[in-house]
Amino acid sequence: MTREGDGAVRAARGRPRSAAADRAIIGAALRLLERGAGVGALSMEGIAREAGVGKATVYRRWPGRDELLLDVMRALDEPPVEVRGRCVREDLVEILEGLRRKGLAKRDSALLRTMMSHFHSHPRLWREYRDTVIRARRETLHAVLRRGAAEGVIRADLDVELLGELFTGPLLSRALLHEWRELPEGLAEQIVDGVLDGARPRG
Amino acid sequence: MTREGDGAVRAARGRPRSAAADRAIIGAALRLLERGAGVGALSMEGIAREAGVGKATVYRRWPGRDELLLDVMRALDEPPVEVRGRCVREDLVEILEGLRRKGLAKRDSALLRTMMSHFHSHPRLWREYRDTVIRARRETLHAVLRRGAAEGVIRADLDVELLGELFTGPLLSRALLHEWRELPEGLAEQIVDGVLDGARPRG
């Protein structure tokens, strides 16, 4: 985690940190993002101003912009889709459909790209995010794929890692390389069926 | 295009812009990128300093950082792989292998992520880049896919756009969501075969 002291037992002397300030800061960041003011408006100065909070109060909680954004991202994060599917194909569609709807949310896209741009310069942060948020989602997907392999509806000779990317990659490609709005209804189904059936004519 | 006056017949009064300055600026940006100083080092001020050029000379050519980066990106762009394959599968592997090697280049990754982070706030720029650089590459891929469909080795009932993303998406996913080094040899082949054969066991 990026927040300091989480879990540890602090000495608890002096005035405790204000939970209201925490909320105000994260909330201000989200508001600025939604307002579409652009990534540039996500300055520490701007966030503190919008939150009605001193800059030191922000820096007391996060060492820098990126760490704060990481927590903002986590705040946006809903629990991954719970699939209780009977049918593997339906579960896959459901997972991708969840991603598709997420990608359509304006602020999610903005944040995703912001994080992308910074993860090169801060690999530690990226690993952090990937190992918490993304891994959870991927595990869900992989579980479904392994179940499919066991049931015999998914090839067992392919690396499950690679298999997973065959499904999620096309969606990511659309979301990043095209206009945002180009994540049309039915896309999740098309991808799942395309990957399941293969690009080579059957029979 | 971002550069002003391209293609148009300018009045050509006054001292002409120095081609050497053009090269010095783009070159300085590439050098800074390769030096791994991070995206933050790509300031207009830093680039001008590294190029041994006045700031005004930079601003005379590009209205801002993003437009300059776009041209830097174009400078990095090699012509897409020329495929003259007999075999559709081999052509697909070749295209993806080209992308894989490109993604491994440090500065390409850095630039790609930089552009990503800015294209939300500057959709016009992104469209520009997509409609020139990316489209060209995609056309190559689509041509191969259409040839495959004509030859009967690629399903003809799928949208060629979607089909293309089934191939390139997984590679993009790896490049962006994982460590850079995780584009191992043989990945291109694995993806192509995986998508061609499908994830579902063949009869």
Added chain:
Amino acid sequence: MTREGDGAVRAARGRPRSAAADRAIIGAALRLLERGAGVGALSMEGIAREAGVGKATVYRRWPGRDELLLDVMRALDEPPVEVRGRCVREDLVEILEGLRRKGLAKRDSALLRTMMSHFHSHPRLWREYRDTVIRARRETLHAVLRRGAAEGVIRADLDVELLGELFTGPLLSRALLHEWRELPEGLAEQIVDGVLDGARPRG
């Protein structure tokens, strides 16, 4: 006054302005002036650099170059000569001699000319300076002249304002229109006697 908040009771929230920075800035300006780098070297940028201070710290205190220079000038200002003369003529000589020595100081001359050049474009500033620094000196002179009139050694039928200028004008003329070094010893006496006796032969 040019400095904001002088005299008023400020809310005093946030970190108070550093008195050390005040001194550093004024000191740096004086040092640059003395170094003879010329008025052109008195850039806000140069002063801040010499003072080891951020530019914002300068601009926080003065809205611009001229206002800063005005305070630099005030910093140079010594209290006017204290005349405790028995004799009006001696007092007049003493006052003019003080001005003469002041005019010989290199940095005073430089500053005087700097202010001159700007007071046309900034009449407000000039009035400010005149009404504080110059007025005080003039009052001293006028008091002596009025005393002289009362004692009968100075004509009472002339405007004291005009009378004052008869004495100080020639000195100013020498200082501004000639080389600086041309303020020779004995000049004060010559002027005083010349004005007292008149240009027309007596008797």
Added chain:
Amino acid sequence: MTREGDGAVRAARGRPRSAAADRAIIGAALRLLERGAGVGALSMEGIAREAGVGKATVYRRWPGRDELLLDVMRALDEPPVEVRGRCVREDLVEILEGLRRKGLAKRDSALLRTMMSHFHSHPRLWREYRDTVIRARRETLHAVLRRGAAEGVIRADLDVELLGELFTGPLLSRALLHEWRELPEGLAEQIVDGVLDGARPRG
């Protein structure tokens, strides 16, 4: 002189310099001064723009701003008052009255102060100006004073240089240290009579 080649016999090869450009440049400077745009507007760039002339054309004629301004000043200069008075006192009043009217002209004041501010950093220029423009006027004054001494209406025991400053100094003092408008009618007469009669009551 500041203009290069003046008086010398130039080789006169190639296109001769355009006299129209000369006029346009000086004229533009005067226009900017009168427009009251302030000393700051008297940039080489601004003058060239206003004159519709290339910057090189200006620099071909004058090595810098100051030298140009010196010629602008000369352009403003009217021939000194021609005194052919019967009476010395009347001649003195006439000379001072000419200066007074000159000091009232807005652009003259502006230029005077501009020159003042630069003459410290460019003593050579100042000497130049003083030795041409000012000396001429002073000679006129000194001639009158010497005539007065010969006629016995002016003291002969005083340095004529000092004597001259007793008359012109007070006027300069008023012009520089007070508001411009404070050069009231009758001032010339008051000064002349004041200096002639002296500040001490006559027996």
Added chain:
DNA sequence: GGCTAATCGAGACGGTACGTCGCGTCTTGCC
């Protein structure tokens, strides 16, 4: 209730980059 100590909003601190403007020099094509 008083003491201690970390927090709070506010904002100044030394820096760095922003994008603009003027400097004095240079390089075009036209005259």
Added chain:
DNA sequence: GGCAAGACGCGACGTACCGTCTCGATTAGCC
């Protein structure tokens, strides 16, 4: 070779944010 135009390297302009610091004022747990 002069001319208008305008690009060149340079450096100052005044602004915004960086991350750190110093204020007086709160607000808790501890004696």
